Amino acid sequence: xxxxxxxxxxxxxxxxxxxxxxxxxxxxxxxxxxxxxxxxxxxxxxxxxxxxxxxxxxxxxxxxxxxxxxxxxxxxxxxxxxxxxxxxxxxxxxxxxxxxxxxxxxxxxxxxxxxxxxxxxxxxxxxxxxxxxxxxxxxxxxxxxxxxxxxxxxxxxxxxxxxxxxxxxxxxxxxxxxxxxxxxxxxxxxx
Amino acid sequence: xxxxxxxxxxxxxxxxxxxxxxxxxxxxxxxxxxxxxxxxxxxxxxxxxxxxxxxxxxxxxxxxxxxxxxxxxxxxxxxxxxxxxxxxxxxxxxxxxxxxxxxxxxxxxxxxxxxxxxxxxxxxxxxxxxxxxxxxxxxxxxxxxxxxxxxxxxxxxxxxxxxxxxxxxxxxxxxxxxxxxxxxxxxxxxx
Numbered sequence: 001x002x003x004x005x006x007x008x009x010x011x012x013x014x015x016x017x018x019x020x021x022x023x024x025x026x027x028x029x030x031x032x033x034x035x036x037x038x039x040x041x042x043x044x045x046x047x048x049x050x051x052x053x054x055x056x057x058x059x060x061x062x063x064x065x066x067x068x069x070x071x072x073x074x075x076x077x078x079x080x081x082x083x084x085x086x087x088x089x090x091x092x093x094x095x096x097x098x099x100x101x102x103x104x105x106x107x108x109x110x111x112x113x114x115x116x117x118x119x120x121x122x123x124x125x126x127x128x129x130x131x132x133x134x135x136x137x138x139x140x141x142x143x144x145x146x147x148x149x150x151x152x153x154x155x156x157x158x159x160x161x162x163x164x165x166x167x168x169x170x171x172x173x174x175x176x177x178x179x180x181x182x183x184x185x186x187x188x189x190x191x
Numbered sequence: 192x193x194x195x196x197x198x199x200x201x202x203x204x205x206x207x208x209x210x211x212x213x214x215x216x217x218x219x220x221x222x223x224x225x226x227x228x229x230x231x232x233x234x235x236x237x238x239x240x241x242x243x244x245x246x247x248x249x250x251x252x253x254x255x256x257x258x259x260x261x262x263x264x265x266x267x268x269x270x271x272x273x274x275x276x277x278x279x280x281x282x283x284x285x286x287x288x289x290x291x292x293x294x295x296x297x298x299x300x301x302x303x304x305x306x307x308x309x310x311x312x313x314x315x316x317x318x319x320x321x322x323x324x325x326x327x328x329x330x331x332x333x334x335x336x337x338x339x340x341x342x343x344x345x346x347x348x349x350x351x352x353x354x355x356x357x358x359x360x361x362x363x364x365x366x367x368x369x370x371x372x373x374x375x376x377x378x379x380x381x382x
Contacts (some may be wrong), residue, residue: 034362044249047248047249048247048248048249048250049247049248050247050250056239056240056241056353057238057239057240057353058235058238058348058351058352058353059239059241059353059354059366060237061351062351062364062366065364066366069230069323069373070373072374072382073372073376073382085307091267116341160249160252160253161249162247162248162249162250162253163250173253173256175253175257176369177368178367178370178372179257179369180262181264181369181372182261182264185264191260191263
């Protein structure tokens with residue numbers, strides 16, 4: 001069996017959401033499993049000097065338009081939420097508190113809550129409610145969970161992750177859902 | 192006849208070079224002409240707060256790798272030049288000094304000189320030599336040419352251009368060669 005695809009993403013990232021909706025079918029087609037690895041762009045931006053898309057002059061307006069068009073292009077439901085973006089440390093902690101086999105379902109539920117239903121996943125109560133709907137009861141105040149989440153985020157930065165989605169296949173990195181075309185060719189045969 | 196595609200690009204942009212090599216065949220396939228519109232990212236970055244790709248932590252290293260892989264993906268010759276990037280105001284002026292029918296040939300010659308042959312198109316003499324090889328003798332010191340170039344760059348920023356390539360079709364903007372898939376679908380039928 002080939003090694004799994006490492007799928008890094010941020011819960012406040014629309015392009016991460018699009019990727020999350022597509023990656024499992026995509027990976028399965030190429031005989032790969034997916035390791036889901038949420039990270040925090042706030043921590044990433046401290047290292048890179050980056051900032052959320054809406055804060056960039058010109059690029060911010062373009063991006064909001066592009067997110068909506070990209071959703072239509074990929075055939076996915078999408079509504080730009082307010083507020084956008086939000087801090088997603090609670091969402092991340094809920095994910096890392098969850099058994100591996102239920103992590104993908106929780107990730108997709110959180111994404112859909114935010115980008116389809118417009119729920120504020122920056123709020124702890126909302127995260128707990130979404131987790132609860134899947135039968136999960138994460139203790140988000142647990143200190144070892146906080147440490148685990150922090151170390152996962154630090155590991156993503158050490159791996160070079162600077163945006164979302166960011167996919168690594170056999171040490172080859174692909175940033176953005178718009179690299180799925182190159183990723184697909186790579187999975188068939190490295191070039 | 193449908194309106195032409197507005198093709199904004201910067202001469203120091205590898206992704207602009209890839210787009211320049213593909214856009215004419217691409218546009219012709221959809222019954223469109225192309226209006227080539229070089230701009231200056233230095234002026235753009237003053238407005239957006241952006242900076243050249245190599246200067247970004249993490250993203251800089253990724254980008255250098257991605258440029259080379261993208262060249263292979265698109266089947267184009269490419270060698271990351273040194274120095275990179277360079278200022279391209281002389282290249283821009285040479286372009287705007289040139290009759291419309293010869294502009295695309297000059298743009299492609301400048302791009303290939305920089306990204307295939309490794310010539311420094313930041314230097315006036317190199318720009319003049321490349322123009323000369325096409326039978327062109329632009330007067331780069333001409334003050335009305337400087338004004339023309341400046342106003343074209345300002346117009347690009349007023350249009351919302353924040354990166355390269357940036358393509359506008361019937362007021363619909365597409366940033367990046369990785370939006371050619373959406374652009375292609377849009378040309379067939381707006382969605």
